[in-house]
Amino acid sequence: MRYSGFKVFTEGLTGNKGWKPVWRDPEPKSEYDIVLIGGGGHGLSTAYYLAKNHGLKNIAVLEKGYIGSGNIGRNTTIVRANYFLPGNSEFYSHSLKLWENLEAELNYNVMHSQRGLINLFHSDGQRDAFARRGNAMINQGDDAILLDREGVRQHLPYLDFDNIRFPVYGALFHPRGGTARHDAVAWGYARGADMRGVDLIQNCEVTGIDIEGGQVRGVRTSRGVIRAKKVAMVAAGRSGQVAAMAGMRLPIESHILQAFVTEGLKPVIHHVVSFGMGHFYISQSDKGGLVFGGDLDFYSSYAQRGNLPMKEHVMEAAMTLMPMIGKARVLRSWGGVMDMSPDGSPIIDKTHIDGLFVNCGWNYGGFKAVPASGWAYAHLIATGEPHETAKRYRLDRFRTGRGIMDEEGTGSQHNLH
Amino acid sequence: MLTLQCPYCGVDAEETELTAGGEAHLKRETVGASDDDFEGYLFMRENPKGLHFERWRHSYGCGKWFLAARDTNTLEVFGTYPAQSKEPPKDLRDKISAKRPGWSWREFK
Numbered sequence: 033m034r035y036s037g038f039k040v041f042t043e044g045l046t047g048n049k050g051w052k053p054v055w056r057d058p059e060p061k062s063e064y065d066i067v068l069i070g071g072g073g074h075g076l077s078t079a080y081y082l083a084k085n086h087g088l089k090n091i092a093v094l095e096k097g098y099i100g101s102g103n104i105g106r107n108t109t110i111v112r113a114n115y116f117l118p119g120n121s122e123f124y125s126h127s128l129k130l131w132e133n134l135e136a137e138l139n140y141n142v143m144h145s146q147r148g149l150i151n152l153f154h155s156d157g158q159r160d161a162f163a164r165r166g167n168a169m170i171n172q173g174d175d176a177i178l179l180d181r182e183g184v185r186q187h188l189p190y191l192d193f194d195n196i197r198f199p200v201y202g203a204l205f206h207p208r209g210g211t212a213r214h215d216a217v218a219w220g221y222a223r224g225a226d227m228r229g230v231d232l233i234q235n236c237e238v239t240g241i242d243i244e245g246g247q248v249r250g251v252r253t254s255r256g257v258i259r260a261k262k263v264a265m266v267a268a269g270r271s272g273q274v275a276a277m278a279g280m281r282l283p284i285e286s287h288i289l290q291a292f293v294t295e296g297l298k299p300v301i302h303h304v305v306s307f308g309m310g311h312f313y314i315s316q317s318d319k320g321g322l323v324f325g326g327d328l329d330f331y332s333s334y335a336q337r338g339n340l341p342m343k344e345h346v347m348e349a350a351m352t353l354m355p356m357i358g359k360a361r362v363l364r365s366w367g368g369v370m371d372m373s374p375d376g377s378p379i380i381d382k383t384h385i386d387g388l389f390v391n392c393g394w395n396y397g398g399f400k401a402v403p404a405s406g407w408a409y410a411h412l413i414a415t416g417e418p419h420e421t422a423k424r425y426r427l428d429r430f431r432t433g434r435g436i437m438d439e440e441g442t443g444s445q446h447n448l449h
Numbered sequence: 450m451l452t453l454q455c456p457y458c459g460v461d462a463e464e465t466e467l468t469a470g471g472e473a474h475l476k477r478e479t480v481g482a483s484d485d486d487f488e489g490y491l492f493m494r495e496n497p498k499g500l501h502f503e504r505w506r507h508s509y510g511c512g513k514w515f516l517a518a519r520d521t522n523t524l525e526v527f528g529t530y531p532a533q534s535k536e537p538p539k540d541l542r543d544k545i546s547a548k549r550p551g552w553s554w555r556e557f558k
Contacts, residue, residue: 272496283492285471286521331451331469334498334522340450340467372494430492431484446471446494 033352054219055099055226060233060255064092066413067251067260069238069274070267071095072392073214073399074102076221076232077406078266078413079287080138083228085407086414091230092260094253096237096270100218103268103368105400108291108313108325110304111151111400112209113174116165119424119437120377121172125171126421127404128174128208134403140220142212143318149209149229149304150179150187154198158308162204164223169206188305190356198309199353209304211315219400241277248278248387264389264413269334269369271392278388283374287328288367289396290338292346294360296320310349314357322360324350328370328396330447338367370396374430376449379438380409380418381427389413390427395449452471453519456529458511470504474536474555491534498522500552502537505529518545 034054043050065080071093083086095101104161113120113128134142153159158177166176177183180202181193193200226232233255239262240252250259267274269286297320306313311327326346329338343365350357373379373393378401380391391409393402408422418425429435430444442448451464460466471494476491495501498525500520505513516534518527518541528541536557537545545552552558 077496270498272494273498279497281489281493283488283494285494285496286498329464331464332471332496332501332503333524335524339464339524341463430487445491447469 044339054223055232057232058102058231060092060094060253060258061231062235062257063250064231064261065090065260066092066262066264067258067435068093068264068266069251070265071099071222071232071234071271072102072266072268073218073221073402074188074268074394074405074409075266076104076218076225077402078264078391078409079225079230079362079406080221080228081406081410082414083225083434085410088414089229092258093225093230093232094230094236094238094251094258095234099222099232100215104218104370104402105215106291106366106368107214107399108315109211109214109317109399110149110209110313110325111144111212112206112304113172113201114149114151114165114169114176114204114206114209115439116168117437117439119435120439121168123404123408123421123425124400125174126407127401130403130407131212131400132208132430134220138224140223141217142216142220143214144210145318146208146210147303147315148187149206149306151204151206151306151308152184152191153201153203153308155201158435159201160234166204175208178208179203182235187303190300190354192353192355195352201360204299211317215400219252221322221402221406238277241274243278243385243388246384246386248385262387262389262413264391264409266391266409268371268392268394268398271340271371271390275390278383278385280383282390282392284335284371284392285332287330287370287372288333288335288338289325289328289370290342290346290365290367291323291325291366292343293317293363294322297322297360300356307349307353310345311347311348312353314350321363322357328372329367333367334369336367337368338365370394372446372449374446375436375438375444376440378405378425379427380405380412380422380425382412382416383427451524451526453505453517453526454529455507455510455513456515456531457513458507460507460510462510466507466509468506468508470506470514473502473504474557477478477546495555497554500549500554502554502557504532
């Protein structure tokens with residue numbers, strides 16, 4: 033057994049000098065069967081399932097920074113399957129099922145906590161929309177309960193129910209929704225992939241993709257040339273730059289999404305709660321910090337920091353919904369780079385270049401998708417055929433207009449999601 | 450706080466006064482366009498990390514659309530110019546060249 037209470041105790045007494053790295057730090061080989069560009073959550077889970085589900089061995093994950101340095105280590109950790117449209121519905125349902133077994137699968141404590149997700153509504157129209165969404169979730173085999181005002185009060189007595197502008201009418205309750213420890217998800221998949229022989233190569237930035245006669249041949253990196261039979265891009269917010277190396281443009285714009293953490297508090301918020309009339313969603317981490325997020329800054333940015341107007345909006349929304357939160361002091365905030373697609377849904381597909389695959393467009397919802405995205409992407413890379421749960425995530429849906437998945441119903445063009 | 454000077458009314462507008470309109474200098478495709486061109490116009494984007502040309506609207510001001518040159522990584526603003534421009538004006542391109550020698554963006558350099 034690698035970890036135990038006894039080990040923690042004895043290591044604590046001896047300066048914690050006996051812990052060993054849980055994955056190797058290999059030098060890149062000159063050739064692999066499969067190279068994944070991007071060692072974030074999706075890249076790591078893809079590598080894991082390529083090895084686990086498809087028995088493939090000769091795989092490298094190339095990460096520009098270190099494992100866990102991107103959005104997988106900075107997000108609001110929400111896990112849910114409350115999607116409505118065919119395509120998204122079965123995909124996220126599959127993902128939640130994988131989450132529910134993830135700790136046993138990885139033998140790693142990812143602290144998956146199904147504390148329940150409560151999406152509040154504040155008008156009759158929103159109630160109708162949530163009732164319809166709840167029915168879609170139930171049809172998919174997931175769980176959804178429409179709560180009235182009193183039902184919400186039993187769960188969340190601290191809300192400002194009679195807010196003069198945005199009174200709480202009720203909520204859609206998704207009991208299987210919750211949170212997970214984001215870093216642990218990266219570490220668990222990284223360890224699992226490494227144990228199955230995948231080379232995790234950190235501090236290795238891809239600087240070029242070699243293509244000959246319409247067939248991918250490998251990549252050039254800051255640590256030398258690596259030949260590969262298949263190359264899979266999975267670079268989230270940096271997808272545009274990676275695709276440009278293959279001469280491709282993607283239907284992606286990168287935007288900043290901000291989130292915030294307060295100082296540690298005693299248990300006060302027991303669910304994941306989202307406000308229906310402003311962009312604000314919150315949960316409390318096991319360490320006690322209130323973790324909450326808002327909306328995009330709504331202009332292209334790779335700055336990894338957001339600007340003040342959205343901070344103000346999020347704080348205002350928080351105070352409107354749960355005035356008690358004003359007592360908490362914000363400890364830190366951050367901005368993650370989001371790969372926004374025109375319809376708000378992701379892309380897992382081949383490209384027009386043989387052996388080159390693309391996985392991007394996760395918008396601000398990539399964390400909960402980590403298991404299913406890796407599962408489906410591994411299936412596509414290994415077999416050449418899309419996985420059943422992700423076959424609608426086609427790159428050409430914008431070109432043909434078939435199968436656009438605009439979950440929010442705001443329109444399928446940039447800047448609307 | 451991102452601040453852009455509106456080239457029409459001259460106001461230094463903060464981002465709360467403005468609406469971002471996405472990539473600039475898109476060629477509007479219409480009837481008879483190929484699928485490639487139409488997809489490119491509607492959906493495919495440069496999405497650069499660094500120098501970018503964008504459309505903005507002074508929504509809570511004079512209401513005019515205008516164009517801006519900005520760095521998406523440092524958030525530095527190089528300048529703004531009227532929406533009717535077919536290309537960034539020479540003085541703006543020179544100003545960018547002084548700070549980003551050898552820059553290029555689509556067909557502009």
